[in-house]
Amino acid sequence: MTVSAVITGLGVVAPNGLGVADYWSATCSGKSGIGRVGRFDITQYPSTLAGEISGFDAEDHLPKRLLPQTDRMTQLALVAADWALQDGDIRTSDMAEFRMGVVTANTCGGFEFGEGELRNLWSKGGSHVSAYQSFAWFYAVNTGQISIRQGMRGPSSVVVSDQAGGLDALAQARREIRRGSALVLSGGVDAPICSWGWVALQASGRISTSELADRAYLPFDAEAHGQLPGEGGALLAVEDMAAARDRGARIYGTIAGYATTFDPKPGSGHEPGLRRAIELALADAELAPGDVDVVFADAAADLELDQIEAEAIGAVFGPCEVPVTAPKTMTGRLGCGAGALDVATALLSIRDGCIPPTTNIDPMSSYDLDVVTETRPATVRNAMVLGRGIGGFNSALIVGAV
Structure with a gap:
């Protein structure tokens, strides 16, 4: 087991x-x-x-x-x-x-x-x-x-x-x-x-x-x-x-799934690795895309990188099919602290039944993302967190309610 x-x-x-x-x-x-x-x-x-x-x-x-x-x-x-x-x-x-x-x-x-x-x-x-x-x-x-x-x-x-x-x-x-x-x-x-x-x-x-x-x-x-x-x-x-x-501990949630991939060499013509990381994390968690209630985005704030992330999310979950948020717009990108803070935030979303906002933005409709721009009440059972690092790192982690 x-x-x-x-x-x-x-x-x-x-x-x-x-x-x-x-x-x-x-x-x-x-x-x-x-x-x-x-x-x-x-x-x-x-x-x-x-x-x-x-x-x-x-x-x-x-x-x-x-x-x-x-x-x-x-x-x-x-x-x-x-x-x-x-x-x-x-x-x-x-x-x-x-x-x-x-x-x-x-x-x-x-x-x-x-x-x-x-x-x-x-x-x-x-x-x-x-x-x-x-x-x-x-x-x-x-x-x-x-x-x-x-x-x-x-x-x-x-x-x-x-x-x-x-x-x-x-x-x-x-x-x-x-x-x-x-x-x-x-x-x-x-x-x-x-x-x-x-x-x-x-x-x-x-x-x-x-x-x-x-x-x-x-x-x-x-x-x-x-x-x-x-x-x-x-x-x-x-x-x-x-x-x-x-020991009678209060449990925020479980680490249900995870995967990491690496982007291909620039100019190779091959697809970036983020979509594959999302798919592998879902498989690791034994979840279907419809089981994920919110995605915490990497949110690079770069038109090309945002397009890549939007396409990866849309390809797996469907256009506007899953709420997407990036509360790091209130903190900045914290290096290796970013993903860990997003996981903590996702667990609090599960606990309290709400999705925190991505502040100050007007999402581009062409991305086909349901970006949460105001705090949204929601039943959250499974949340996916995405992170990308300079050099081609892609990781996806799923936390779930217990």
């Missing part, structure tokens, strides 16, 4: 809300966390808007000894992990340490920490570079710091696949549960908003240069002209369904 992996705890750190309650309230009411960058002097850059988290002071949540050795990204991830365990009423002290693991996704590592140490190197010399630089910048640092803090010494890893990463990490968590782990903390958190990170993001050529927060990130809109970066994401507590029920 296949072991079912279920999600019992959510830890959310997002530009429009810290914690599940604040984030969900803001998202359902259409409240945006996008604004002018305030973490550094943005005046010399062509792009000036992002989804920044306000009101977060790491000293309020973490021991002071951790602060000098961690980037803002890791501080957010550590707090999200704490909140996921609290939300799931999980006491790690009651579990065997080698049956608990951590699987996170990451896009940029600790950019801000690394930038600070490079400044020290250039201006003061090598003796002023922190020893913590050896790991604080690294992609796997969130996994390592969470596992140390929580005493989770079981199978752990990191996934690096851009916007698809949060979904890929949760799929790996499901594999570890099926292999016998009792608990896996999984998801993604990124924080690229510093001058070094900003330069790297600009190099993609996909960042909006609009000065208007409500017209800067417009997926599926005729005026789409690039995405907006953001910081944050979500970590989720994944457990075996039988064990979760035995």
Whole structure:
């Protein structure tokens, strides 16, 4: 019998809300966390808007000894992990340490920490570079710091696949549960908003240069002209369904299906891989297209990429046959945090019977998508989340009610 992996705890750190309650309230009411960058002097850059988290002071949540050795990204991830365990009423002290693991996704590592140490190197010399630089910048640092803090010494890893990463990490968590782990903390958190990170993001050529927060990130809109970066994401507590029920846990939903594909070489003439990922995820979940009640879109806000996504959704589900939403228009695209946050949002949609909106857009009718632009009451039993990463990554994950 296949072991079912279920999600019992959510830890959310997002530009429009810290914690599940604040984030969900803001998202359902259409409240945006996008604004002018305030973490550094943005005046010399062509792009000036992002989804920044306000009101977060790491000293309020973490021991002071951790602060000098961690980037803002890791501080957010550590707090999200704490909140996921609290939300799931999980006491790690009651579990065997080698049956608990951590699987996170990451896009940029600790950019801000690394930038600070490079400044020290250039201006003061090598003796002023922190020893913590050896790991604080690294992609796997969130996994390592969470596992140390929580005493989770079981199978752990990191996934690096851009916007698809949060979904890929949760799929790996499901594999570890099926292999016998009792608990896996999984998801993604990124924080690229510093001058070094900003330069790297600009190099993609996909960042909006609009000065208007409500017209800067417009997926599926005729005026789409690039995405907006953001910081944050979500970590989720994944457990075996039988064990979760035995301890009387509240279960948000199950990881019902997943698939990942890779796009063909540009110019090859072959179809992009997103449609195939959707079809394979449905097959993995043993669901028909009509069983999916909402699709959380990748929402690139690029006319070509939006067209590809719309065609893939339409080919599988039919024109305007499934509601499509992208609440990331209120947060920006959070790197590997995007997919994990969308999964958390999908589970809240299942819990509360509503689909959150894609804000500020006027969907192009030619896409033949039923894009949700106002919060919509709906019975949601199964939700699909899509994620695509630069370089050709495509992932589709389905969460279902239990």
